Amino acid sequence: MIHSSITAAGNWQYASAADITDTTAVEVVAAKAGYRHRVTGAHAINTDTAVGTIVQIRTGTTVIGNLFVAPFVAAAPGDSTDDDEYSMPLIGDVGANINVICVTTSAQVRVSVQGVTVKAS
Numbered sequence: 003m004i005h006s007s008i009t010a011a012g013n014w015q016y017a018s019a020a021d022i023t024d025t026t027a028v029e030v031v032a033a034k035a036g037y038r039h040r041v042t043g044a045h046a047i048n049t050d051t052a053v054g055t056i057v058q059i060r061t062g063t064t065v066i067g068n069l070f071v072a073p074f075v076a077a078a079p080g081d082s083t084d085d086d087e088y089s090m091p092l093i094g095d096v097g098a099n100i101n102v103i104c105v106t107t108s109a110q111v112r113v114s115v116q117g118v119t120v121k122a123s
Contacts, residue, residue: 012119014039018102021049021110027060027101030115039100040091041117046071047083048111055109057084060101061094071111096122 016030031039039061046057048071059067069084094100102113 012037013117014119015114015116017114018112021112022057022102022104023110024107025104027063027103028113030059030100030102030113031117031119033097033099034119035097036122037119038096038122039094039098039117039119041067041088041094041100041115042091043087043116044069044102044113045083045085045115046111046113048072048109049074049082050108050110051075053106053108054082055104055106055111057111057113058103058105059092059115060103061092062098062101064095066092066094069113071109073109091117 014031022028046069051074054072057069058065071084072081074082104111
């Protein structure tokens, strides 16, 4: 289930409502003709105790960012999260959606992504 919302001035945010456990792309924000999405921040957490993964942030199918989340270890839980703010936003293609995808199966990942949508120039 997608939990994405666009607020005033084109700001948007997404938070996964269920674990991402396979390599199927999950739409973060839908494409909008004539507009470009810019990702300003992303957070991922992995609760799987055996499998780590890379979470790719994509514009359509092109990778524009990566988050690494190691397996969850109770003694060192900080390694199972990645939290990035982009002072220079990750820029999506004109008229393209933003997706996240795990590169391995079996991890149990939740992500949140924030950004802004602007008119393409």
